[in-house]
Amino acid sequence: MIWLCVYIYYQCQCSYRACSAIVAGSALLLGLRCRKPSASSIRNWVVKTGYYVYCQPPASGDWCLLVDESVSIGRERLLLILGVPLGGWGFSRPLSQQDTRVLYVGVAESWKSTAIEKELLALSKKLKVGYCLSDRGNNIVSAVKRAGMLHIHDCSHEWANHLETCYAGNEDFKGLMDKLCRVRKKWVLSKYSHLMPPKLRSKARFLNVFPLIEWIENILGAWGSVPPEAQEELSFLDTYKPQIEEWVVLKEVIKSMSLILKTEGMNKGTIDRCRSLLDIKCTIGATKEFSRLLQQSWEGYADCMEVEGSN
Template sequence: MKKSAQDIEIEKLKKQVEKLKKAKESLQRDKRNLKGRLSTAQSKNAKYRSALKKRETECWIGQGDIRMHDESIGRHHYSSLMVALSVAFYARLSVGSRQIVEIFNILNEFMGNVFGKVPAYTTIGYWTQELGLSVYKESCSLFKDKRYALMVDESMMIGSEKLLLTLAIPAINAGSAITEEDVTIVDISIAKSWNGTSIKNVLEKVADKIGHKPEYVISDNGYTVCKAVRDAGYAHHLDISHTLGIFLERVYKKEADFQELSNNVQLVRFKYNMQDIAYLQPPSQRSIARFMNMSKWIDWISRMQYLYHTLRDDIKSIYAFIPHNASLVDELAETMDCITKIEKDVKNNGWSHDTISRCKQLVTTSLMSENERQCKVGSFILEYVER
């Protein structure tokens, strides 16, 4: 029976559908193959990128000098380099533990995670404390083959006990004043009280730990410390600032005009604090060792005297005591200028015949030709440098 045109057309369409199905299956197989190849390529690309970034980082740092996992520390999760960098950042950059964590995060971000896992800020804090203790224990070994001097002083109270701090510095003068970098803590001792014998024992203990005696010892004018150094048989130099402060105290402490001026300066500071004229307030006067730290408020009052005529009338009334004590202000400014120059010379150049000669000349020209009080200060200084 002859097929109709419609049946023929249907068969053609069925054949075309079969072909399309086969073509679709073929495309799906090709798609799966391409996906697999793409996944493999992406994986290889990621590995190549990681290796390239690591190589770039190593070249940028210095041909692979950093190896974060090669130098591990027993019973620790982090490498020796991580520990060393953490405490170096803390000690040299004056930043806190939290900031150090952020520094490592930034370095990891830009350097291909070269440092790996970053420690917690509390861990970094523990490392710095352990470093401080280790440095303290090994401090005496730094001076075994060097000339050194000791600085000793009674420090703060810890509960009912008092701390005695002993520092070591190079004995050779470097032509500049001693800085924090020159100082090494060699002994921290605590006792209920300190006398000449106990301090002497500490000094001798430090000398034994170092292996030889100090060239000299520096201290304030405290009787117990002076006796300890004398009994130990060490050369003794008194702190120049403390000594000159004592001379000022002997001359000015009980003088009525000085007491009045000092009280007025202190009263202005307390009375007008947190007010619109607080920008003019004087620097604080220390209650302890006040005469060792007079230069700041003497300099302030001297400058206020120079600028007094430019102030508003209401401010002038507050600081009226300054022009009323103009002669005393000038006297104190001249005296402090001389003392500051002596301190700077001695601290930078040390004691020598040249230093003593310069000090004598300065005192003679600056103080000995002035009023009675300045002459007294000058006499104390000359007597001290001529010992």
């Protein structure tokens, strides 16, 4: 009964009450004699299962640590460290949540580099750390270096940082985003709400700017079917056509590099393929500067790829 409830919860991704109803209905159909489990009991079993998995000793071999600090939870912040055993990882597909294991979860009012270093060193006594992966948070980067571990920047954050360097002060980009924001506010409860642009985050906006670029592509591609009144509201898009073309190029390049690096990992072969892609596609305007910044950041990994000889 316990195993069935936990299995249904994880595999069907439904609520505790839905799990209870599924088990009761299955028992009725199959003629099983059992009481209907309560939602609170199923939650208790799921929590205990998670804690049991968390307490299991780590596998032998090298591990990759994924370190991140969350946004504030009230006055406190969450530090999460996930681990990926590299021994059985073949770099044949993108990483998923099922491939990771929770190694540490901690809550504190602040996470300074010394506190993060302490937890990293504690983990290094339990398992062999190959390298750590994170964004460019100063406290995390400092903690990894102080712990004497190899640090690799997350490629998505790396790309977003370079995009911000290229476009944060760009007046054309600011103007386009401002006008799209006005259109969104105007259309939110109108008859054109199905056409309004997606929301752009105020923080880390360069991490999710490409859905907005895809929306612009779709609108321009179906311009003939857009109502005349909406066309008039969106007429400013033609003014920013050169900038939009740059973003479309960057979107396609980053999508291709993401497929390469997140599937096959970072090594000499994949980096060379990404360099070729950048040299061919990113040749004008801010795309050229993005290519320069990104290839320059890869130079910092040349020594470790030479030593490791692998991903």
